[in-house]
Amino acid sequence: MEIEFCGIKMKNPTVLASGILGVNAELLKRVAREGAGAVTMKSIGPKEKQGHSNPTVLEWEHGLINAVGLPSPGYKNMENEFKQLEDCESPVIVSIYGASIEEFEKVTEGIVGYEPSIIEINISCPNTKKEGQIFGCNAETAAEVVEAVNKIAGKIKVMPKLTPQANNIAEIARSCEKAGANAICAINTLGPGMLIDADARKPVLANKFGGVSGPAIKPIALRCVYQIYEAVSIPILGMGGITNGTDAIEMMMAGATAVGMGTATHYRGINAFKLVADEMQHWMKEHNVENIGELVGVVHD
Amino acid sequence: MEIEFCGIKMKNPTVLASGILGVNAELLKRVAREGAGAVTMKSIGPKEKQGHSNPTVLEWEHGLINAVGLPSPGYKNMENEFKQLEDCESPVIVSIYGASIEEFEKVTEGIVGYEPSIIEINISCPNTKKEGQIFGCNAETAAEVVEAVNKIAGKIKVMPKLTPQANNIAEIARSCEKAGANAICAINTLGPGMLIDADARKPVLANKFGGVSGPAIKPIALRCVYQIYEAVSIPILGMGGITNGTDAIEMMMAGATAVGMGTATHYRGINAFKLVADEMQHWMKEHNVENIGELVGVVHD
């Protein structure tokens, strides 16, 4: 099940998505031990940020909805975590966010010295006003952010994370590739969406709106990855609603070289990564597939 | 449970959504008899159109996905249906589409003589290339279509139907209101999305991509209606994922004066309208609500 994702070796194609569990080094190492081929830290911002008040993360019938609001200790306060990550058994992806090109640059400067395997550029968070989606819905601004981060990142790979809210996600991916992206991550949470409690007569999330994840968004994620695959030649980290081996295989068939999971840890536990990797292997055996890489993008044939 | 929706009296707030069952007059009358407060015809185009090949409508775990592709006999071939609709026991909404302002105008001219209660302007179909979303993702083009239709519609009410793919649905609604819209319908199907069959190694819909409806899209629909309610003062026909009375109440609390249902007929049968209206009434009794209108927009207080 070993794969290579833009030059990074992974024991299997499963990746912990950003914002799930990854608040500290020890949890990331635990997830790696529980089977993830790579792990992503919770997105890091330019300064300490509280995030939104509770309720911030809720389950609904077909997935999760969250408006955590990008809390972060700020990149300056994370030395301790980065140091402890040196012996993580899987490659570490560091996710970053900012509200301006300058902020993205500052965070990149602050973390590049720790030499993460990949810098994930979060331009797609749907539940903050200043950060996130505004960069990810426009091909030009998306490219500007990628270019700025890439300049500072040097030999470290950079991977913008895109939003399904973009009206032409393929165009945005193409424009990021031209700006120097080494990979594309898609998708961030969908929406935003909203839960209302009829008895309370109120929106349930304190922020009212939040990003939708989990099984409900899988068809949207598959379509996005499919379209991006047709548009770029860099590899795709596909995510959104993957909870089992077949979901992961479908995502790879749509065009993903590796597959991210977040919400799945709620349904299947922290060892979701091992479970899904095993299910993928089982599927491969049943279908006489020797090398998982053969499946990447096959639905396009 | 009687309500008034932009001047139209309805026996209850439930409305059959466009594209579900409403291909002929007799089915529309059946749905009205089965409890719908109003019924919408399948969107009508400028000329005969085949739509996409099968598979066109599929269920997945959390809703439906469809790429029917706006088949239509064309407005010229529908006289028979319109005549038979004269004795429909609920108001009839006629949904129209076009690939240009001129086409929208032509269809409006063709149907306005039949005096439908409302003309629904479909600028939001996600599974055709030339019609649909391209008009609904831009505030200016959306307004142009509304203005053109409105001019021809005369005293007949017009109601653009919006897409959740728009990056600022509130702005689009506002711009439609300014252009003369009497109501807003939201939302059309989400996406597009995609289903892949791993065994077949192929997308399942013949059109590959299709609009997502049903329970999976409810949080997105609630958010859209919430945002539109804050932006306009014309009434909203809210839809997307409503399957039971509580869903309908939540949608009204978000700001909808009436609630549409399509996919629910799959889960609950053609009498979904009566079932949901009964459940709403039951909820009102339990919560001492005398007049359903009291609930419209209450989460905004």
Next chain:
Amino acid sequence: MVEKPVMVKLKRIERENERHRTYYFEFDKASKAKPGQFLMVWLPEIDEKPISLSKISEKEIGITVQCKGKWSESICSIPEGKQIGVRGPYGNGYSTEGIKSAIIVAGGCGTAPIRPLVDKCIADGIETRLVMGAQNKSGLLFESEMKEKLGDNLYITTDDGSAGTKGFTTTVLGEQIAKEKPEMVFSCGPEIMLKAVLGMCEKAGVKCQLSLERYMRCGFGVCGQCAMNELLICKDGPIFSGEVLAKSSEFGNIARLKSGLEVSLKEYADWRQC
């Protein structure tokens, strides 16, 4: 119970005659289906079509296809061991409840859903006569199997007389009703034949259940494509009682093309031809 296709492996393909093939596969969801129910059968990148169950059992499911168009020629070229996509079963199916005697009338490839119906009638102890017709001998389906199961209660007709009685199934139906009135007439075949069957049953005061066909999209009652007046062929049908059909202005007259355009049954049949 999610209505999306499941890929199943074709275990066995039987050549019924020049133009018909029966495909056998395992599909648990259909193992308790009723005769007259159908599947939506998907050939990736080709098309998806409604096809009746021609074999219903715990062990295997069968469908019988007439090879004649793009989709059916495609399925005819798929070898054993390959997969097709199926979803369903859909529709209501024939009801044999409380019936003691029946005449079944099968026309052309309408014989497909009749095969499991015959099995069911026999299993329910219903006195069963089968009138089975085709244009010519090579269009007949399951002839020897039916002979074995029904013996003298099998009546064959062909338009050209190349097998059985020369003439139409309806002629034999008339004779058989006159001979001994059954409690129920079941039928599947061209709509023009069904119209005639209904007329004869009405005149003789015999109940009937007829299987109809329209162009379909969803197959499960959502899109409205298969409408006949206010009825949905896919969900309210495809089997309808004579009483219901007698009230339908479109039965035997009007059907919808893919666009939804209403045309005469003849024009629809030219487009459709099965």
Next chain:
Amino acid sequence: MVEKPVMVKLKRIERENERHRTYYFEFDKASKAKPGQFLMVWLPEIDEKPISLSKISEKEIGITVQCKGKWSESICSIPEGKQIGVRGPYGNGYSTEGIKSAIIVAGGCGTAPIRPLVDKCIADGIETRLVMGAQNKSGLLFESEMKEKLGDNLYITTDDGSAGTKGFTTTVLGEQIAKEKPEMVFSCGPEIMLKAVLGMCEKAGVKCQLSLERYMRCGFGVCGQCAMNELLICKDGPIFSGEVLAKSSEFGNIARLKSGLEVSLKEYADWRQC
């Protein structure tokens, strides 16, 4: 089992003392919860907080809140008959399996989850001693109820001596372990106290289960906010065995603010203060 709040009506509110209230309501999902599990309690437009179950029964569920901040002052101002939102129960709860004798140590509002634990221990026939402490008499919770249930096995301490023994719970715990070693020590209270309890248990060679607390968001193991080293307080805990805690570098030392910033337990407690 969807983890979103359910609005429940406050059937009864009891004033335990000046600063603590217990709220009773019906919530079927929690009727079989384990002592030590908690709910996320939502006050619309105010906030949502993790609160331990202080009463677990088929008939009603109870939570006990110390009124001191924005959220808790808000709940204190809600009258009987009004609704609050609850989701859960979450966490692992105390395990009483196979235990014959126990000492329970409760500090301050840590007494809340101890109430159903005492009930459980008695029901399981466990020889139970309870050491219950607070800063002063008016901070004690469920005093008369515990007296009734435990008689001479209840030991009370206050920092100022206004009730029971003057001093800390840990002093009494030491005496009681010396007097008769229990199989298990259960505890809930300020982390500084828990740290001391762990030290005493380790020295005496007694097992223990301690209930921890961190700022939470999801409550069900997704967001990572409540991390203590590699442990999730909300899901792996909030009850941990002494063995596990002995290996944690953050227990008693470090916790995370809302931003995720790691700070000393003292700084966290100043922010948090419960």
